[in-house]
Every structure is written in structure tokens, then in C-alpha cells.
Amino acid sequence: MVGPAPRLAVSVAGDGPFVLFLHGIRGNRRNWSAQLEAFSKRFKAAAWDARGYGDSDDHPGALQFDYFSGDVLRVLEHFGVKQAHLVGVSMGGRIARNVAIRWPERIKSLTLVSTSPGFDAMPPDEVRRFVTERRTPPTPESVRRLLGSRARPGAFEALWESVRAVRDEPYRKTLEASVAQDRGALLENIRLPTLVVSGDEDTVYPPEMARDVARRISGARLVMIEGGGHLLNLEQPEPFNKAVMDFINQNQKSK
Numbered sequence: 001m002v003g004p005a006p007r008l009a010v011s012v013a014g015d016g017p018f019v020l021f022l023h024g025i026r027g028n029r030r031n032w033s034a035q036l037e038a039f040s041k042r043f044k045a046a047a048w049d050a051r052g053y054g055d056s057d058d059h060p061g062a063l064q065f066d067y068f069s070g071d072v073l074r075v076l077e078h079f080g081v082k083q084a085h086l087v088g089v090s091m092g093g094r095i096a097r098n099v100a101i102r103w104p105e106r107i108k109s110l111t112l113v114s115t116s117p118g119f120d121a122m123p124p125d126e127v128r129r130f131v132t133e134r135r136t137p138p139t140p141e142s143v144r145r146l147l148g149s150r151a152r153p154g155a156f157e158a159l160w161e162s163v164r165a166v167r168d169e170p171y172r173k174t175l176e177a178s179v180a181q182d183r184g185a186l187l188e189n190i191r192l193p194t195l196v197v198s199g200d201e202d203t204v205y206p207p208e209m210a211r212d213v214a215r216r217i218s219g220a221r222l223v224m225i226e227g228g229g230h231l232l233n234l235e236q237p238e239p240f241n242k243a244v245m246d247f248i249n250q251n252q253k254s255k
Contacts, residue, residue, distance in 0.1 A: 009055035010048045010075060014040025017108070017252050018081040020072070021047040022092025024114075024231070025134070025174055026163045028054035034237035035087075039245065043085075048075060050095075052170025063173040065181040068095040069102060076106060085248050089113040089233055090204070091174070094182055100190050109193040109251040111244050114230050116205045117213055120184035127179065130204075134175055138163050148201040150227025151235040158234055187216040193251040194220040197243060199228020199235070221247065 011029050013036045021032040032047035039045035049056040050068055059067075072095065076084055085108050088096035093115025100110045119127050133142070143160050194217045198210030207224060214222040223243045225232055232240045 006057035006059045012046045016043045019085040022088035024090030038241045063177045065177040083108040087111040111195045113197045118184045146230045148229030195247040204230045
């Protein structure tokens with residue numbers, strides 16, 4: 001295990017192969033409500049609150065970004081899971097790919113949603129903009145810009161509730177650790193079935209970045225959702241769920 005071990009809150013539904021959903025930097029496990037409802041019909045679907053988020057405990061001292069990867073392993077061990085399907089959005093995708101690189105034997109499939117290979121992939125001015133925007137207190141207008149033009153009714157309200165629930169100190173630690181430590185991941189080392197999902201209107205990690213991630217991972221599949229912004233699981237749960245479930249079903253049967 002990496003780092004200290006705060007108590008983690010995890011929602012679980014259903015029975016079958018284990019699917020773990022990892023939220024973004026201003027999210028929590030409730031962002032995955034539509035996924036737990038859909039996936040629990042065929043799988044044991046779980047969504048966590050990362051350390052410092054939602055109902056999970058905070059931790060004292062500085063944060064190492066690798067702690068999140070260790071926490072994923074803790075969740076798998078807690079549920080007695082030898083191999084899991086990992087699905088992560090934005091920061092959750094960065095955590096998921098780090099787990100896939102470090103402990104590939106524990107991962108059955110990997111789904112990377114609206115995410116990046118690390119901050120070295122962004123020009124310095126884009127990194128500065130990313131940090132500035134996330135250090136600035138969010139407003140309804142800034143949060144609404146994260147969504148694409150085809151976001152379902154209620155998506156903004158769900159996202160705004162999530163953003164407002166973030167605790168300042170853990171969030172600051174997570175942002176600083178992300179930018180300082182999660183730099184350039186060796187995507188070429190991933191040898192797992194991988195699905196990359198992006199919205200064609202994502203302004204945080206634009207579609208070109210998703211195409212590059214998919215290109216660098218051998219055999220990766222890319223799904224681009226029209227009218228999708230940064231939080232596809234909240235915005236367009238039906239096409240999102242179908243794409244991810246089809247991919248997981250295929251790889252669950254193939255091994």
C-alpha cells in the first residue's frame with residue numbers, strides 16, 4: 001500500500017464482475033449514480049469517494065498523487081477482488097491509468113474518460129490556465145462551461161451540487177499534487193484492453209488529446225460522443241453507459 005490509509009466511502013450495487021468508477025477532481029461518488037443503476041444489473045458496480053472527498057476521510061500532511069493508486073488497491077483488497085474493470089473520468093482517469101501501469105495484473109479492462117497522459121502533455125500556458133481556473137472559486141457560469149451542448153436536463157444541477165460539496169483543503173492538496181507530480185505517464189507501457197472516451201466539445205482535455213492517448217496505447221479503442229463536454233457520465237449517461245458496457249462485456253467474455 002502507498003501512503004497513509006484514511007477511511008474511504010464506497011457505494012456498491014449488484015453482483016458479478018467488479019467495476020470501479022473513479023470521479024474527477026471536483027467530483028464524488030454520486031456523480032456515478034446513473035452508472036451504478038445501469039451496471040449493477042450485470043456487474044458488482046462500485047464508486048468511491050477519493051480520500052479528502054465526499055464521505056471519505058481527509059488525511060494530514062502533504063499529499064502524494066500516488067496515494068490515490070494505493071487507495072484503489074485497498075478497495076480491491078477490501079472486496080476480495082483479484083481483477084477489476086476500472087473506469088475513471090478526468091482525475092479518476094489519471095488515477096486509473098497509473099494503476100494500470102503499476103499493477104496491470106489487477107486490471108481486466110481500462111476505460112479512460114475525458115482525461116490526459118499527465119500535465120507534460122499540455123503547453124505551459126495551458127497548465128497555468130488549468131491551475132488558475134481551478135484555484136478560482138467556481139461560479140454557475142464556469143461550471144456550466146464544462147458541459148457540452150447535448151447535456152441532459154438536470155446535468156448542470158448535479159454537477160453544481162458536486163462542485164459545491166468539495167472541501168477546500170483536500171482539493172488544494174489534490175490540485176497541487178496533480179500538477180507537480182502527475183507529469184508524463186508511460187502510456188506505451190499499458191498492455192490492457194483500453195477504451196478512451198471523449199466529448200467532441202470538451203474544453204478541459206480537448207478531443208485531440210483523447211486521440212493522442214488512444215494512439216499511444218496499443219490496441220486502444222476511441223469513442224467520441226457528439227455534443228459531449230467534460231463530464232460525459234453526467235451529461236449523456238445513456239450513450240456513455242452503452243459504450244462502456246459494450247466494451248466491458250466484450251473483454252469480460254474474452255478472458
